[in-house]
Every structure is written in C-alpha cells, then in structure tokens.
Amino acid sequence: MPSASGPFSALTPSIWPQEILAKYTQKEESVDQPEFCYDEFGFRVDKEGSEPGCSQMAGAPMVEDPPQRLRWQAHLEFTHNHDVGDLTWDKIxxxxxxxxxxxxxxxxxxxxxxxxxxxxxxxxxxxxxxxxxxxxxxxxxxxxxxxxxxxxxxxxxxxxxxxxxxxxxxxxxxxxxxxxxxxxxxxxxxxxxxxxxxxxxxxxxxxxxxxxxxxxxxxxxxxxxxLPASYFSTTLLGVQTDQRVLRHLIVQYLPRLDKLLQEHDIELSLITLHWFLTAFASVVHIRLLLRIWDLFFYEGSLVLFQTTLGMLRLKEEELIQSENSASIFNTLSDIPAQMEDAELLLGEAMRLAGSLTDVAVETQRRKHLAYLIADQGQTLGTSATTNLSQVVRRRTQRRKSGITSLLFGEDDLEALKAKNIKQTELVADLREAILRVARHFQCTDPKNCSVELTPDYSMESHQRDHENYVACLRSHRRRAKALLDFERHDDDELGFRKNDIITIISQKDEHCWVGELNGLRGWMPAGARLGLLKHPLHQYSIAGDDSVTEGVTDLVRGTLCPALKALFEHGLKKPSLLGGACHPWLFIEEAAGREVERDFDSVYSRLVLCKTYRLDEDGKVLTPEELLYRAVQSVNVTHDAAHAQMDVKLRSLICVGLNEQVLHLWLEVLCSSLPTVEKWYQPWSFLRSPGWVQIKCELRVLCCFAFSLSQDWELPAKREEEKQPLKEGVQDMLVKHHLFSWDIDG
Structure with missing residues (x-):
C-alpha cells in the first residue's frame, strides 16, 4: 500500500503497480530499488520532482483540503440524507x-x-x-x-x-x-x-x-x-466545427489576439484541435487536468472553450510582444505546459468567458457546421447532417437464457407487436452501412462521385436486374491485377508493375497470356503473378481492393455484414432443444442447395463444360442461383479447413457477392425459396414479409462499385513454404522465356 502522499497514492487502489510498490517498501532493506521515481499519479519524475515533458508544476504532493471536503459532505447530507444515520454513496x-x-x-x-x-x-x-x-x-x-x-x-x-x-x-x-x-x-x-x-x-x-x-x-x-457528435469519428467533423467556433469566440473575447493571428496568418486549430480532442488529457499537468475535468463533467464542452480562452488571455501580452510567426506559434504550443496555477487559470477563464452559454455555442456550431459541410460536401455525402445529430450506438438487447426460453417460450406476441418498429430499424441500419461504403468509394476514388446513391424501387428495376446480369457477362473482358513486378526484356513481352490493372486478351496458352496495358500488347507469365478481377460493368477501383485500401475491409466486414446479419437473424426460429444450432448460415446453405437441386443435371453439365473446354471460371455460364451455390461450397471448403465460425463464413460470402455484384440477386434467390424460408423463419420475420424487396433495392446500389475483397481475409495466414533459392531462380528464368508455367512441382 502506498504511503500517504507518496508514489501512486492518488490512484484507485486496484491499479496500484504492486511490483513497484513492493520495491518502495523494501527500499531500505534491499539493494533492489525502483528503476525510476514516481509521483502520486504514477508518472515518472526526475530528481527535481517534475514530470518529464509536462509543466514545472511540482511542489508538494497533492493533499485534500479538509474544509473543502467538509463543505461537500455538508452539501450532500443536506440534499440527499433524509434518514437518520450515516450517509453512504448508495443513498445518494x-x-x-x-x-x-x-x-x-x-x-x-x-x-x-x-x-x-x-x-x-x-x-x-x-x-x-x-x-x-x-x-x-x-x-x-x-x-x-x-x-x-x-x-x-x-x-x-x-x-x-x-x-x-x-x-x-x-x-x-x-x-x-x-x-x-x-x-x-x-x-x-x-x-x-x-x-x-x-x-x-x-x-x-x-x-x-x-x-x-x-x-x-x-x-x-x-x-x-x-461532447458533440462526430468528435471522435473518422472525419473529426465535430471537433473541426469547434475549432471554427473557438476562432469566432476569440474575435469576440480577445480581439487583440485575433488581430495578431490574422496578421501572421497563423492557423490556431493546428495547436488547439488536440486540446479539444483529448479534453486536455496529456496536454496539461495531471493536477490541473483534474480541476478542469471537475467542471467538464458538470458543464460539458462549454468548459473546453472557457479554459482555452483563459489560457490565451493569460499569455496574450507575451504573444503580442512576439517578434515573428515562428515565435508566436511556439508560444501558443507551449501554453498548456506553462499553466501551473489552477485557481489562476479557472478564475481568469470565468472572468473572461463566464457569461458564455450553451445556447450561444450551439448557435455558432450549427452555423460553422453548415459551412464545413458545404466545404466538404462532396466528401461527406448527402446524409452528413443527419449523422451529426447524435452518436449512434450499436443496437443491443440481452437475450433470454436457454432455461427461460424452455420454460416460458419466446415472446412471439411481443415480437409481433414490435415487428414494424424493428424492421424500420433494420432497414435504417443497412441503409446507413451502404451509404458509409458508398462514401468511402467516393472519397477514395473520385470517379465514383457521379454514382446515384438513391435506390430504385420501381417494378421495372427488377426486370432489368437479370437482363443487366446476362448482358454484362456476355460483353465483359477479363482483367487482372499484377501481384508482382515483371520486367520487359523482349519487344513482344508486356512489362508491368505490382498493382497494375491489365486487360486479358488471350488465355489460350497454358503458360503465357496475351495482355494489354496502357495501349501496349504483349506476352506475360500466366497465373502466378496475376490476380484475376471480376468487374464486368465497372473499372477496377482501389477503393474496393482490400489489399490496397484496408479501410474497405472494416466497412464491409465490420459495418455492412453485421447489418445484413441482423436482417437474417430477425425472426429466425430458435431451436426447441438445448444445443441446437441456429444461424443464418445454415439457412443460406439449405436454401442455396435446394434452389440448385431443382436443376441439378443442367448445373453439373455446365460445370463440366467449363472445366473441359476451359471456359471462363468466373461464372460466365452460371445463373445467380448456381453462383450462390458455388460460392457457399467454396467458403465451406476454405473455412472448414481453418475451423472458422459461421459468422466468419457469412461475412466471407457477402464479400464474394460484392465481388460478383450479385448480392441483391442472391437475396432474391434466398427469399424466393419459400419452403426453406418457412422452415427457418417466423411468420412475422423480415424475410417472410414483402419488406425483403426493399432490401434488395437498397443492396442494388452496391452494384455500382467495383469490389476486390479477399474471401479468406479472416482466415489465419498460411505458413510460408521454405524458401528454395535455386528453384525460385529457375522458375523466374523459365517464365521470362515462356518455357514453363510459374508453378513447378517440388
């Protein structure tokens, strides 16, 4: 246990570093002494007792003021203790x-x-x-x-x-x-x-x-x-707005400083944004931070403005006397570390900006937020203003235990009453997930900015779905992304660099293909250095390639997939016995199999033709039903070997559907398998209602974007084979001279 006012004494007991404390208690008896000295907050201190990198706010250890504690106890007793006896926290x-x-x-x-x-x-x-x-x-x-x-x-x-x-x-x-x-x-x-x-x-x-x-x-x-919404979002829109509000307040409360900043063209937000984003944590000394946070937790973000204005007011004269822009910028950056007196800072903050109100700040926020959205409108998309209204939690609900369900059954009546509300929430979640993916494409790859994000709910759109699907399969030319560099040595070769997108002209030769890049045609090694792409309607986009843009993985697997899973889980029948499996993946497996079984001979013949006559293996002759069945089997083969959970399988299947641009058609296939849907879902479920048609229209928007997502992204990485320099050298030589395929059996 730490000594009073000694190292770690101000921390909550459960986080005391016991090993270091033990060294302090044995300091006089043992040679094994702590490597560093620590203050009451656990920060390393030098011999003078100051925190490295922080202010010189050292002095005596922090000690509670007994009269102040008595005033707090009296206030709590007076306002909360209506019974005779000692006041405890559970009574407050x-x-x-x-x-x-x-x-x-x-x-x-x-x-x-x-x-x-x-x-x-x-x-x-x-x-x-x-x-x-x-x-x-x-x-x-x-x-x-x-x-x-x-x-x-x-x-x-x-x-x-x-x-x-x-x-x-x-x-x-x-x-x-x-x-x-x-x-x-x-x-x-x-x-x-x-x-x-x-x-x-x-x-x-x-x-x-x-x-x-x-x-x-x-x-x-x-x-x-x-704090306002979007303070910690990827756009930092909330905290950016507050920086503009701060500049407006400086004009109002510190006009001389505002004139100085304008004369020297200094962007204050480069310094103060970090202050607001961390609520001064790691910016000011921890003792001062505690006093600021006392007010912050009571009054909210208003305190951030008041404290910042107070800091600037205390250093205003020094700033005005600065000789140049560099000196001003350095002085501004050093202000938090120079704040040593909490009473002085908070007193100045209240004298200067104590009259500032939440209403005034909110009014300025709305105005500057509108300006910010107008400036970044192309990036933020059409729904930006609605996203800033509040921070959205993941919708959570505690499930009943298995025993409760067995004894009392599921609340079918309650579920039926909440049907419309729940379905509306599910659609809203999915729409927001789709818009986030779309905004990612538009931010990362400007050529996607013209894509229409409003779903087409017309009856004609459903008729065009299959026509578009067939037409694109007939018309497209295959492309490949270079996985490695290939240097051109002969005039008839096609050189390329990693991640180049190459149009495949011919694949007739087993070892060497003919490709086209930037108007040049030539031979290139087949297969191993190229990853085939499947984007018949749209050009390849780095925004949808998870090997280039990692953020798309989080948006798809972390946001879109959970929203789709929630739809598939809505109204899913629970097993009547303990231990029974219940997961949307099982329904998808059965529905995909049932749809293909109806035309098994035809499907089998087409697959044999693909293999025998080397037809394209990207589903060129396959219907959406057949493609779904094939994708399910592919996911099972790869994921079962890695003992992957059904959640992972579902996410991987969704990625395949995005790659093939058939996710909306797959939903139609699944919901049209009526016997399977009735077997797995309650009558009030989403998949048994006409509402699934709306979901199909929402998903159709994603067909406007080109995805190249790895099916095995969540699987553990395979062990790299032992490197064989001689074999690799021979392979490279043979491939360059078109003498052999890239793969040589060991």
Missing amino acids: AVSLPRSEKLRSLVLAGIPHGMRPQLWMRLSGALQKKKNSELSYREIVKNSSNDETIAAKQIEKDLLRTMPSNACFANVNSIGVPRLRRVLRALAWLYPEIGYCQGTGMVAACLLLFLEEEDAFWMMCAIIEDL
Missing part, C-alpha cells in the same frame, strides 16, 4: 440536482477521494450504467472477437498512450489490458466511431482514478452527452 441519487451551490463547489474543486463517485453522478455515467440493456462484461465479451482495423490500431497505440506512467509503461503493466478492453468495447458499441487516439488518452487518464467499468461508462457519457 444517480444524478445530482443542478444548483448554483453545486456549481460553486465544483468550481472550487472536488476532493480527490470523492472524485470517482461524484464524476459518475455529475456526468450522467452512473445513470447510463444502471439503464444499459447490456452489462459492461457482456459488451467486453462481444467486442473480444472483433478483429477489425480498430482492434489492430488499438494494439499499436496501447504502449504509446501514456508511456511515462507506470500503469501503462509496458505490455505487462496493470493498466494496459484494462485500456485494451475499454477501447475495444467502445469501438464495438460505437461502430460509427471505431477507434480514435483521442479516446485512448481520455480513457487512460480515467483508468488512473476509476474502476475499469466506471471508466467505460464515463467514456460513454463523454461521447454521447458531454
């Missing part, structure tokens, strides 16, 4: 009634020992915790299986977030697994946001003072209530 309401008295107490500072409980109540986090349908443990369990880009980025940033703190310094530090779980849980709960480095800094600071679960709910309150 989950939220504290707002009053001028409470605000003055918060402004004067919350006693450090009371911060965990009061922060939860002031911010509304405790209310969220109690009202949540899913517990934090369940959210962590759901998020632990997500292998998205967000999860990978979180792993990269875990040790970068707070490296100077003993709780997060290395992979074995006690805070690292807690931070991982909190950030992954947030990325799962808010798929629109995913992961942002700003959330990592804030969460790490919260974990120093709160238990893991409470820190998570505090983050939820910050994301949903205390």
